[in-house]
Amino acid sequence: xxxxxxxxLWRGDQHVLRGLCFTVAxxxxxxxxxxxxxxxxxxxxxxxxxxxLEAGAVVWRGADTAADRHAxxxxxxxxxxxxxxxGDLTAAENLRYSAGLRRTLSGAEIDGALATVxxxxxxxxxxxQMSAGQQRRVxxxxxxLLECPLWLxxxxxANLDSRGQEMFNxxxxxxxxxxxxxxxxxxxxxxxxxxxxxxxxxx
Amino acid sequence: xxxxxxxxxxxxxxxxxxxGKMLPWFAWPALLLCVGxxxxxxxxxPADYQQGDGFRILYVHAPAAWLSVMVxxxxxxxxxxxxxxxxxxxxxxxxxxxxxxxxxxxxxxxxGSLWGRPMWGTYWEWDPRLTSELVLLFLYLGYMGLRSAIDxxxxxxxxxxxxxxxxxxxxxxxxxxVTWWNSLHQAPSVMKFGKPTMPASMLIPLLMMLLGFTLxxxxxxxxxARGEVLRRERNAHWIAAAAEET
Amino acid sequence: MSAPEPVSALKAGSxxxxxxxxxxxxxxxxxxxxxxxxxxxxxxxxxxxxPELSRLRDMAPAALWVAxxxxxxxxxxxxxxEDGQDGTLEQLAVSGLPLAWLLLAKTCVHWLLTGLPxxxxxxxxxxALGAPYASIPGVLxxxxxxxxxxxxxxxVGAGLTLGLRRGGVLLALLVLPLAVPVLIFGARATALAIAxxxxxxxxxxxxxxxxxSATLAPLAAAAAVRISLE
Numbered sequence: 213x214x215x216x217x218x219x220x221l222w223r224g225d226q227h228v229l230r231g232l233c234f235t236v237a238x239x240x241x242x243x244x245x246x247x248x249x250x251x252x253x254x255x256x257x258x259x260x261x262x263x264x265l266e267a268g269a270v271v272w273r274g275a276d277t278a279a280d281r282h283a284x285x286x287x288x289x290x291x292x293x294x295x296x297x298x299g300d301l302t303a304a305e306n307l308r309y310s311a312g313l314r315r316t317l318s319g320a321e322i323d324g325a326l327a328t329v330x331x332x333x334x335x336x337x338x339x340x341q342m343s344a345g346q347q348r349r350v351x352x353x354x355x356x357l358l359e360c361p362l363w364l365x366x367x368x369x370a371n372l373d374s375r376g377q378e379m380f381n382x383x384x385x386x387x388x389x390x391x392x393x394x395x396x397x398x399x400x401x402x403x404x405x406x407x408x409x410x411x412x413x414x415x
Numbered sequence: 416x417x418x419x420x421x422x423x424x425x426x427x428x429x430x431x432x433x434x435g436k437m438l439p440w441f442a443w444p445a446l447l448l449c450v451g452x453x454x455x456x457x458x459x460x461p462a463d464y465q466q467g468d469g470f471r472i473l474y475v476h477a478p479a480a481w482l483s484v485m486v487x488x489x490x491x492x493x494x495x496x497x498x499x500x501x502x503x504x505x506x507x508x509x510x511x512x513x514x515x516x517x518x519x520x521x522x523x524x525x526x527g528s529l530w531g532r533p534m535w536g537t538y539w540e541w542d543p544r545l546t547s548e549l550v551l552l553f554l555y556l557g558y559m560g561l562r563s564a565i566d567x568x569x570x571x572x573x574x575x576x577x578x579x580x581x582x583x584x585x586x587x588x589x590x591x592x593v594t595w596w597n598s599l600h601q602a603p604s605v606m607k608f609g610k611p612t613m614p615a616s617m618l619i620p621l622l623m624m625l626l627g628f629t630l631x632x633x634x635x636x637x638x639x640a641r642g643e644v645l646r647r648e649r650n651a652h653w654i655a656a657a658a659e660e661t
Numbered sequence: 662m663s664a665p666e667p668v669s670a671l672k673a674g675s676x677x678x679x680x681x682x683x684x685x686x687x688x689x690x691x692x693x694x695x696x697x698x699x700x701x702x703x704x705x706x707x708x709x710x711x712p713e714l715s716r717l718r719d720m721a722p723a724a725l726w727v728a729x730x731x732x733x734x735x736x737x738x739x740x741x742x743e744d745g746q747d748g749t750l751e752q753l754a755v756s757g758l759p760l761a762w763l764l765l766a767k768t769c770v771h772w773l774l775t776g777l778p779x780x781x782x783x784x785x786x787x788x789a790l791g792a793p794y795a796s797i798p799g800v801l802x803x804x805x806x807x808x809x810x811x812x813x814x815x816x817v818g819a820g821l822t823l824g825l826r827r828g829g830v831l832l833a834l835l836v837l838p839l840a841v842p843v844l845i846f847g848a849r850a851t852a853l854a855i856a857x858x859x860x861x862x863x864x865x866x867x868x869x870x871x872x873x874s875a876t877l878a879p880l881a882a883a884a885a886v887r888i889s890l891e
Contacts, residue, residue, distance in 0.1 A: 224567055225650060260755050263891055264501075286667050286757030294748020298680070300687040309680035310749075313673045314756055553838040560834055564825050573888040574821050578835065581817055581881050585839050588870070592842035595866075599849065 213238050214362060214393055219268035221251075221258050228254050232268070234412060236395065238361075239388050241404060244397040246414035252397035253293070255414065256366050259395065260290050272362070286314075289360040291368055295351040299340030303331060303350045306339055311357035325353040330379050344371040352380065363387065363394040378403075425502035427644050428653040434637040441634040448627030455620030469533040474621060476526035478628040479519045480544065483551055484586070486516030486632060490558075491583035494576035504640075506572035507647060509579065510562065511639035515632055517555035523548050543597035547590045554582045568647060673758050674766040681770040692774045695736035699779050702728035703786040718791035722851035725787060726844055729779060729804060730811065734833050736775035737815040740767065741886065745823045751890055761883040768816045768879070776808035792855045799854025806867045807847035813874035814839050820885030842870055 214236045221229035228251040236242045244252045257263040259270055261281055270277045277284040297306050307322045326332075329349040339347060348371050355363060363384075369377045381403045384394060388408050396402065402409060423429055456474035490512040497505030527545045528538045539545075558575055565571035648654060668676075685692055706724040707717055717724075744750045744767075753763050783804050784797045792800060818836040822828035846863040853860035 222569075224569075262751065262754060262887075282757050282759070284757075285755045288755060288757070290752065290755045292748055292751055294746070294751065296748035296752045298684055298747070298749065300684050301680075305683070309676055309683075310752060312668075313676050313753075314668055314758070316668060316672075550838050550841055553834070557831075557835040557838060560831050561821060564822070564828070564831055567891075570888060570891050573891075574885065577817075577881060577885050577888065578821055581839065584877070585842075588842050589838070592845045592866075596845045596849070 213273060214395075215271045216259065217269045217271060219255075219258065219270070220266045221254060221263065222266055223251075223254055229258070229265075229268075234410075236393050236410065238391050238393060240408050240410060241384060241388055241394040241396060241402065242410045242412055243402055244395065244412050244414060245399065250414040252414055253366050256364050256395065256397055257292070260288065260364055261285070287360050287362055289355045289358040289363050291351055291355055291363075291365045293366060295347045296354075297339040297347055297350060300338055302336050302338055303342075303346075303353075306350060307354055307357060311354045314358060317357060321357060322353075325356045326350070328356060328379075328383065329353045330376065345373060345376060348372055349376060349379075352383065356383065361392045363392065363396070365394065365396045365398075367398055368396060369398055369400045422502075425500070425504045427504055427648050427651070428657065430504045431641055431644050431657060434641050438634060438637050441630045441637065445627050445630035445634055448623045448630065452620045452623030452627050455616075455623060460617045460620055461614070469530065472526050472530045474624050476523055476530060477621060478625045479526060480523040480548060481625060482628050482632055483516055483520040483523050483548060485629070486512050486519060487551065487554070487579075487586060488583065490516060491579045494579040498573060498576040498580075503572075503647065504644065506576065507643040508636065508640050509576065510572070511636050511643050513555060513559050513562070515635055515639070517552060517559065519628075519632075520548055520552040520555060524552065541597065543594045546597070547593045550589050550593065551586065554586070558582065667757060670758055670762050673756075674762055677753075677763055677766045678770050681767060682773075685770070685774050691739060692778075695732045695739075695775050696778050696782060698735055699728050699732035700782065700786060702731055703790065706790070714791035716791075718855060721787060721790035721792050721855055722848040724790055725783060725800070725804070725851060726807070726848045728786070729783075729808065730837070730840060730844060732779060733776065733808065733811045733815060734836060736771070737819045737832060737836070738829060739775070740771045740816060740819045741823050742819075745886075745889070750823075750886060754887060754890055759883075760886065761879040764816065764820075764882045764886065765875075765879040768812055768882070771816075772809060772812040776812050780804045780808055787855075793857065795857060796854045799860055800851050803847050803850035803854065803860070803864065803867065806864070806871045807843050810843045810867070810871040810874045811840055813871075813878035814843070816882040817878050817885055820882040820889060823886065823889035843867065846870065 216232060216234050219229045219232040220227075232255070234242065244255065246252050254263060258265050261270075261277060261284070272284050272287070275283075296310060298309075301309065303326060304319075304322050307325065308317060311317060311322075329352050331346060331349045331353065339350070342350075348368070352368060355365070355368075369380050372380065377400055384396070384402065385404060385408075387394060388404070424433070452474065456471055460471070462468050462470075490509050493505045493509035493512065496502060497509060524545060527542070527548065531540055531542070531545075532538050558578055561578055562571050562575045565574055645654065703724055706720060710716070710720070741750060744753075754760055756763070780801060783800060787797065787800045788794070815832075815836050818832045818839075821835065822832045825831065846867040850860045850863040850867060853863065
């Protein structure tokens, strides 16, 4: 359902991607590994459309994403390095105004998502008062609320404790079982059954 | 229509060689025309009946002013081509144009100011043409400033391309607004000539200088663009082969 | 599995507006600073010259507009910088919604919080510079249109200089030449208003620039933001 065909990418003088190809089918997760600076973030951003590719195509549901970016983005949930949380809003407000930009949400759905990621919604603290791990959890709750079939996640478990990582594994597994796809850049071991997991190491 | 030549032109080694071959065809005629035009303008053309010999600075001022605007348009067109068709050579050309255009603008301003001294009695008057040239200089400086502030060449290319296009849309608006503003406050500029038409002996050197300056611009642009292409492609294989050729 | 029904662009825009307003209300001090700056700069003019009101009246259009221009340049820092840093702009860019429309929504809120207060405070400054009371509606109208155009043009500059260190001065260098027509027509309209003469001609031109900016600037700003996010 998602393929990358002969991707070529330069960052400044560095030739980061040299003719990379891969395919991810529905219900499967592609894990990107590689040392720091190997280009995992650049690859993810290029797949998203944030970085322009020098050559190659990214194909989603049989169509080139460059041809209709809006349709592709409508089905994409992206989590980058920045959590995209506004420091002066509470967790619920953050979700209401970010995921709520793309989907009609009810208060109950927001509460449900926060509960799933293990964030106590009674916590009315503003985002800038939260720890980095808690902010990550709220960002993951946003990914859940968007209900998109494709997840592109860059280091989703950064700053999460072991309970948080377990929560993420469960979240990812549930998403894949619903027929979704994910491409995740992480050093963490993803506890997924072997038939759902592909690995790609960048060097 | 066969667009192969267009895309071939976008290939850096091809452009580098082609520019190198074309260079003498622009440089020598430019030199001849400028020398001829200067001689014609300074020696052969009769003195203007109103301004005497002072008008002769027109032979540098008018071509410089004309080119300062033309170079900006060229820069915006190259930038647009580079942005739309993703051609690196076009961005290199746009980058090469900026300093040349800014220099022409400075020359136009300085010569305009020098011309003003015998005509108006002061070195500066807020004449609409000079004021437009000044704002154009600021546009050039902004473009060059933006380019130098962004480290990544590709991002600098694209950002300055957007700026060049936005500026190009604005240049006519700015020019119109400055002319409008000036007409409210001052008599029309003394930059015009006393007669409605110029005699051939005055006009021909002017046209020669105009053409000479234009060819000079193209020649210098090609030199700079070749250097720019070399700098961008410094890690590519074709550089070594090209170095052996020359 | 397919995505649920997306939200319409209009509704998304209004959500963005509500979010930005809510955020601004939690940090009102930040948004008052450009306003104070405007008043300070208009105060500088009489201090720098003869404070006799009849003399100041001649200088009033220039002082008001230069102060408004500089104040709106400072305020542009508040438009995209924080959203660019925390990743919000990135999310907007991959939201599947038209980025130009979303940035227009953000610029509207920004104008409501920086441009509009400036326009409302301008009568005080204008009167202090010797403008007659009857001229105030005209002064307000000119600054209203001008501040809208300045916010929109400034958004393009803010998009281009996003994330650049010392981007503030570069932003000024980029935006000021583009703002020259707004300055010329706006100051002329204000001068006519203060002289209690008909000011229709420059107002029409100012309105034309405002409308042109409203249609083209969001597109240019969206292109600039996408390039800055690379």
